[in-house]
Amino acid sequence: MxxxxxxxxxxxxxxxxxxxxxxxxxxxxxxxxxxxxxxxxxxxxxxxxxxxxxxxxxxxxxxxxxxxxxxxxxxxxxxxxxxxxxxxxxxxxxxxxxxxxxxxxxxxxxxxxxxxxRPSAGAPPVQEYAGVRLDAFRREVYRDGRYVALTRKQFAVLAVLMAAGGGVVSAEDLLERAWDENADPFTNAVRITISTLRKRLGEPWVIETVPGVGYRLAAVPGATP
Incomplete structure (x- = not known):
């Protein structure tokens, strides 16, 4: 948020x-x-x-x-x-x-x-995609029924990806949505956070890297890191 x-x-x-x-x-x-x-x-x-x-x-x-x-x-x-x-x-x-x-x-x-x-533009209060369930109010994440403990920033990044519903989100958009205006646009914080978030969610990887474009949740687990 x-x-x-x-x-x-x-x-x-x-x-x-x-x-x-x-x-x-x-x-x-x-x-x-x-x-x-x-x-x-x-x-x-x-x-x-x-x-x-x-x-x-x-x-x-x-x-x-x-x-x-x-x-x-x-x-x-x-x-x-x-x-x-x-x-x-x-x-x-x-x-x-x-x-x-x-x-x-x-x-x-x-x-x-x-x-x-609150529902906005048709978004449900609890979001589910590709076996990942995110409850923004309770700040809980589950992967195939398994509770996943995330850091605050990992949770924020996952929330942005979930809201995209499988659409590609650029690193710039992630930086804008999950960080504040003081974030360094040249930082590698997004890449590092994505990497650690993948590991927390576990295999098969559910976050896919789209080279030169950004990141998205893979409809079929087994995404490219």
């Missing part, structure tokens, strides 16, 4: 980002509305954690703009505005969920996981 945190309090924003990264959630920061819109125009995000009271276009305006898009990310408003009519106006602006400050980071993570598992 990749999240954009739109928050003008730097220490809070950085604390949220660092906490989400520990949960294998890639997170970028935007301190004002203009930066947020710029980030949204160039990156794909699964959820926007959106403060309402920010410089530039405020949270409500950003939510309304996103709501007009056919493939907009989910919106979780994170704000001190706690009155019922304030929450109501937030949902009317386009919020999918609403969390008031102060809050527990664990609750934010749980809400993000819940938003992630």
């Amino acid at each position: 990749r999240v954009l945190i739109v928050e003008d309090e730097p220490f809070l924003a950085e604390a949220i980002r660092d906490g989400l990264r520990l949960e294998a959630i890639a997170a970028d920061l935007a301190g004002d509305g203009d930066t947020a819109l710029e980030q949204l125009s160039v990156n794909r995000y699964d959820v926007v954690v959106l403060d309402r009271d920010i410089p530039g276009p405020n949270g409500d305006e950003i939510a309304r703009r996103l709501a007009r898009s056919a493939e907009s990310p989910r919106i979780l408003m994170l704000t001190a505005a706690a009155r019922l009519h304030e929450k109501e106006s937030g949902f009317e602006a386009g919020a999918d969920d609403y969390l008031t400050k102060p809050f527990a980071l664990r609750e934010l993570v749980l809400r993000l996981r819940a938003l992630e598992r």
Whole structure:
């Protein structure tokens, strides 16, 4: 999952980002509305954690703009505005969920996981392909009924491949979806993570390398490493 945190309090924003990264959630920061819109125009995000009271276009305006898009990310408003009519106006602006400050980071993570598992573009909450079963909310993976323990980054990469449903995903796309904006585009992190993920899932290999293109889940196990 990749999240954009739109928050003008730097220490809070950085604390949220660092906490989400520990949960294998890639997170970028935007301190004002203009930066947020710029980030949204160039990156794909699964959820926007959106403060309402920010410089530039405020949270409500950003939510309304996103709501007009056919493939907009989910919106979780994170704000001190706690009155019922304030929450109501937030949902009317386009919020999918609403969390008031102060809050527990664990609750934010749980809400993000819940938003992630909501069906989007026909995607089921639990994905299965080629004998691999991935439950994003419970963070569990099984291969032919056998539980597979994965690191946070391995899980994130597998989730992107599962969502592609056997389609090829480039290393660049994996880097964009499973890492954050600070990832080095020339890093070999994707290749290394794919290699270790293959070993965790076990033989016959289920992740196939498409030379010069990227990676995909093989419909028939026994893929090329």
